[in-house]
Amino acid sequence: MTAAAAMRTGGFADPAAESQAAFRTLLDVLARPGRIAELKSAAVAGLSPAASSVALTLCDFETPVWLGGACAAAADWLRFHCGAPLAVDCGTARFAFAPGIADLPDLDLFDLGSDEFPDRSTTLVLEVASLGRGAALTLSGPGIAGTASLAVAGPSAAFWQARAALGALFPRGLDLFLTSGTQIAALPRATRVEVSPCTSR
Amino acid sequence: MIAGYNFAYLDEQTKRMIRRAILKATAIPGYQVPFASREMPLPYGWGTGGIQVTASIIGRGDTLKVIDQGADDTTNAVSIRRFFARTAGVRTTERTREASIIQTRHRIPETPLREGQIIVFQVPIPEPLRWLEPRERETRRMHAHADYGAMYVKLYEDIARYGRIATGYDYPVVVNGRYLMRPSPIPKFDNPKLDRLPALALFGAGREKRIYAVPPHTPVKSLDFEDHPFRVESWRERCALCGSGSSFLDEIVVDDSGRRMFVCSDTDYCSGRRAKRSGAEAA
Numbered sequence: 001m002t003a004a005a006a007m008r009t010g011g012f013a014d015p016a017a018e019s020q021a022a023f024r025t026l027l028d029v030l031a032r033p034g035r036i037a038e039l040k041s042a043a044v045a046g047l048s049p050a051a052s053s054v055a056l057t058l059c060d061f062e063t064p065v066w067l068g069g070a071c072a073a074a075a076d077w078l079r080f081h082c083g084a085p086l087a088v089d090c091g092t093a094r095f096a097f098a099p100g101i102a103d104l105p106d107l108d109l110f111d112l113g114s115d116e117f118p119d120r121s122t123t124l125v126l127e128v129a130s131l132g133r134g135a136a137l138t139l140s141g142p143g144i145a146g147t148a149s150l151a152v153a154g155p156s157a158a159f160w161q162a163r164a165a166l167g168a169l170f171p172r173g174l175d176l177f178l179t180s181g182t183q184i185a186a187l188p189r190a191t192r193v194e195v196s197p198c199t200s201r
Numbered sequence: 202m203i204a205g206y207n208f209a210y211l212d213e214q215t216k217r218m219i220r221r222a223i224l225k226a227t228a229i230p231g232y233q234v235p236f237a238s239r240e241m242p243l244p245y246g247w248g249t250g251g252i253q254v255t256a257s258i259i260g261r262g263d264t265l266k267v268i269d270q271g272a273d274d275t276t277n278a279v280s281i282r283r284f285f286a287r288t289a290g291v292r293t294t295e296r297t298r299e300a301s302i303i304q305t306r307h308r309i310p311e312t313p314l315r316e317g318q319i320i321v322f323q324v325p326i327p328e329p330l331r332w333l334e335p336r337e338r339e340t341r342r343m344h345a346h347a348d349y350g351a352m353y354v355k356l357y358e359d360i361a362r363y364g365r366i367a368t369g370y371d372y373p374v375v376v377n378g379r380y381l382m383r384p385s386p387i388p389k390f391d392n393p394k395l396d397r398l399p400a401l402a403l404f405g406a407g408r409e410k411r412i413y414a415v416p417p418h419t420p421v422k423s424l425d426f427e428d429h430p431f432r433v434e435s436w437r438e439r440c441a442l443c444g445s446g447s448s449f450l451d452e453i454v455v456d457d458s459g460r461r462m463f464v465c466s467d468t469d470y471c472s473g474r475r476a477k478r479s480g481a482e483a484a
Contacts, residue, residue: 016208020260023220027258031227031401031416058224060217094221115345119225119234142230142377143416145397171345171379175228188228190377 003076010044011081012056022057026177030186034139034148036131038182046073050179051097051125058123059084059095066093066122069103096124101155107162110174118171121189128154131180135160136196139187150185152178160195167192202290209256209289215239219257219412223403226414231380232344233327233411241407248281248306249407251323255304258319258403259285264292266300271308271449271466278306295469307370309391311448311470314400316417322385324406327413329373329383349381352424360429369434375422376415384421390433390449395421438463443474 012018018041025037039053046067047055055078059065064087065078074097078084087093091111098104104126113121128134134153137160140146166173166189173189187193207213215237222236241249259265265285269278273295281304282293294300297312304321314320330340333351343349352373359367372389376382384395385404395402395415402415415421425431439446441462448470450463465471 015213017261019213019217020208020258023216024258024260026224027220027227027401030224031414058217058221060214062218063221116341117235118229118232119222121225123224142419143227145399145418171229171232173228175225190228190230 006045007076007080010042010052010077012041015056019057022053025184026054026057026186029177029184030143030175030188032143032148033141033187033191034144034150034185036150036183036185039179039184040182044074044077046071046075046077046099047097048127048179049182050184051127051177052077054125054177054179054184055082055084055095055097061085063094064092066090066096068096068098068105070099071097071103071127090122093122096122097127098124099127100129101126101159104159107166107174112166112169112172112174115172118173121172121174123175123177125177125179126155128152128178128180130154131178131183131185138194138196139191140194141188141191143188144191152185154180157195160193163187164193203287206288209259209285210242211239211253211256215253216257219253222412223254223257223414226403226412227401227416229380230415230419231376231382231413233406233413235410236412238407238410242284243280245408246325247277248304248323250405250409250412251304251306251321251407252281252284252405253407254321254403254405254412255285255302256289258321259289259291259302261289261291263301264294264299266294266297266303266469267305268303268308268310268467268469269306270451271310272468274468296473297469307386307388308449308466309387309394311445311465311467312473313394314398316399318400320398320400320402322387322402322404324383324385324404324409324411326371327383327404327406327409327411329381344380347379347381349375352381353426356424356426360426366425366429366431372431373424375424377419378422381424382413382415382421388434388449389423389431392421392423392431393433397421436463440465440471443471443478445471445474 039050041053059082066087110122130153139148176187222234226234267278267282269275297310371386423431
């Protein structure tokens with residue numbers, strides 16, 4: 001398959017139904033941080049199935065997209081399927097996709113919104129090595145009864161510290177989707193994350 | 202399903218725009234996200250905001266319940282239910298337990314909502330500070346600084362004038378200790394149900410072009426004072442139909458001589474209790 005032909009694959013075959021189902025999954029994980037769900041669309045060059053589902057569901061001509069590191073391979077695909085403009089500067093992006101924390105700029109370089117319009121902020125879709133295994137996170141905040149736990153492999157302790165530092169800026173902040181292959185979880189800005197020293201399997 | 206329209210009436214780009222707003226609203230509990238509200242085939246005031254939210258979240262597997270002041274059988278509820286049956290082909294129900302999405306005008310059902318359900322509120326005026334400060338720029342700044350003193354002054358003036366907080370519906374709440382929010386014109390009787398509700402609550406205001414949300418299990422506190430704690434209304438009467446002493450009652454004038462009866466505002470709750478009772482009598 002040529003690159004041009006490959007670019008045309010990987011979209012939703014039934015956009016109304018598939019984007020609705022994917023959106024409900026996104027809403028569900030965002031409203032209940034700690035929950036891991038499946039998003040089964042096709043993997044495309046540069047994006048995992050879960051990350052490409054986010055793009056197909058939410059990105060269009062109104063949302064500049066920033067692609068970090070190896071995610072840049074999805075540029076043509078994203079333009080073809082979503083019609084989304086690419087943001088060179090991550091501070092102007094509505095959505096940012098990164099294949100790992102190595103390709104992330106400092107988190108406060110993303111658009112965190114303003115105190116008056118905290119919704120005008122970047123949503124970061126970060127691919128991690130694993131969801132369900134790795135560093136044990138204890139979550140609390142809206143959407144969680146008491147505490148919830150989530151295991152994430154990939155992001156370093158420094159990343160979690162940088163994310164926690166943004167907490168003081170609330171209501172400004174960065175909303176995070178964590179993807180791993182077909183799996184997705186969310187950490188909206190209001191979720192407090194504590195990293196346990198021990199790791200689970 | 203009627204031909205010539207996209208699934209659930211709205212086009213896909215509109216749904217994406219509303220879905221992005223719903224996600225940001227869920228991420229910032231109680232904050233009103235501006236959105237590009239579309240013209241709908243019914244007038245403002247009939248639930249255009251709630252309908253746009255429902256149209257953006259509903260799928261073929263959903264079961265929809267629509268209530269208007271607690272009732273499933275009033276004009277507004279019936280026409281919105283039919284709208285989605287025709288444009289999305291979804292199952293509809295009058296039973297709170299069976300519904301995956303409940304669109305509501307001004308009530309929260311008496312039957313406790315469960316995890317996984319979504320309740321969509323139709324909101325006429327989303328801004329809790331609007332009657333205190335007409336300028337949008339100012340209310341936005343007040344929210345940015347969590348500067349809510351004016352609302353406390355208003356409640357205090359109620360106490361000074363009437364001896365109690367006289368607000369009976371649309372009673373202001375603070376969501377997750379941060380944003381002041383109008384819970385839409387639900388009676389204050391329903392406010393405690395919003396606190397740590399297991400279901401996701403979405404609010405849509407079509408004319409005012411705002412969407413906001415309360416995620417599940419989120420603290421929602423009704424404003425009050427230490428010496429004037431928040432209280433819900435209660436009745437000496439019981440429901441004349443089902444005998445419930447714990448539901449929200451409507452007072453209905455039944456004849457020309459002014460006789461009255463009190464009945465449950467939640468028709469599904471009331472008929473469920475009556476069915477149970479007649480079942481028990483038959484057995």
